[in-house]
Amino acid sequence: MNFEVTPLKAPLGAIVRGWQPDEPLSVTDKENISQALRKHIVLVFRGNPQPRDEALIAFAQEFGNLVKGSEWFQDQDPKPEILRVNNIYDADGIPQGTGGAEKLGWHADYSYVPRVGKESFLNAVELPANPPRTSFCNQYRALETLPDKTVEKLRKLRAFHSITKYISGDESPMDDKPEKPGSAVTREARAGFLAKRERNRELGIAKPDIPQAEHPLIMKHPETGREILYISPQIIKAIIGLPREESDTLIKELTDHSLREENIYHHDWQVGDTVMFDTLGSLHARESWNPAERRVMRQLSTML
Ligand SMILES: [Fe+2]
Secondary structure, X not given: OOOEEXXXXXXXXXXXXXXXXXXXXOHHHHHHHHHHHHXXXXXXXXXXXXXXXXXXXXXXXXXXXXXXXXXXXXXXXXXXXXXEEEOOEOOOOOEOOOOOXXXXXXXXXXXXXXXXXXXXXXXXXXXXOOOOOEEEEEHHHHHHOOOHHHHHHHOOOEEEEOOHXXXXXXXXXXXXXXXXXXXXXXXXXXXXXHHHXXXXXXXXXXXXXXXXXXXXXXXXXXXXXXXXXXXXXXXXXXXXXXXXXXXXXXXXXXXXXXXXHHHEEEEOOOOOOEEEEXXXXXXXEEOOOOOOOOOEEEEEEEEO
16 A cells, blocks of 8 residues: 555544555554554555445454453453443433443543553444533653653552442442543542443443553563553553552652643544554543534544
8 A cells, every 4th residue: 555644733543544444454554553663653544435344344453452441341352352432322212332422531542451461442323512522642752851860760560450440330449549530430430330230230241350550660662672651541540559648649750740831732523534553552531522412433542
């Protein structure tokens, strides 16, 4: 394929034209995309035909094993690798995807899983009149711009990541902080998750529980060896071994340091955009939108 990669006038990100979703990627195509992703962190595939579910899966799994995201969100989807991110509900009020039009706070996909998200893919199928922006923050740069002394301290530290208590009401000893507004799991999504879990129980369908995990604060990208400040602000609950107050203060300092405009790209969506991003090396967040209007997205992630 003839890819044309144009860097955005932003601290990160590039537009990619020339993707043919129904054609398999050659070794060179894959290498070109991987190189562009390493350089730009966020790639916006635009101007190509809208990929079918199968084509989207085939494309994404070229880069790694896919998370069965929709299973964790209790969906019945013939393609469990695709997480339906939308605000569509059936006649019984069961969400047909993640549910909700609320603001989604800064996070890295699947940071609460032992094998975290590596790349993520987000495709716009249907958008409201004023589509909410998705913003991306460069966590390589966040680490590079920390003082050496802080980096040395962080090298010894690990953090606990979880959405379990919030989403299901389960208890966890390290998870007693009240949820902040703009959580990585919205109130509506939580209600939807519980409704779907109840429905699955009635249908006798068992779905896997949402996991929790510990990760170092400094992670290394397995393919490039580049180091990342890995914090996932709405999912990280505590830094292991630090007193609560010290842990909260350090998480806030690292979050504030990361989320400076010079590290951020704000994406304005068009229908048909497929945004591929290095979810290990970045954070992302989404604005809210008018809940009376539909927003339909497809999301996939490879795992570490
Ligand atoms: Fe996400």
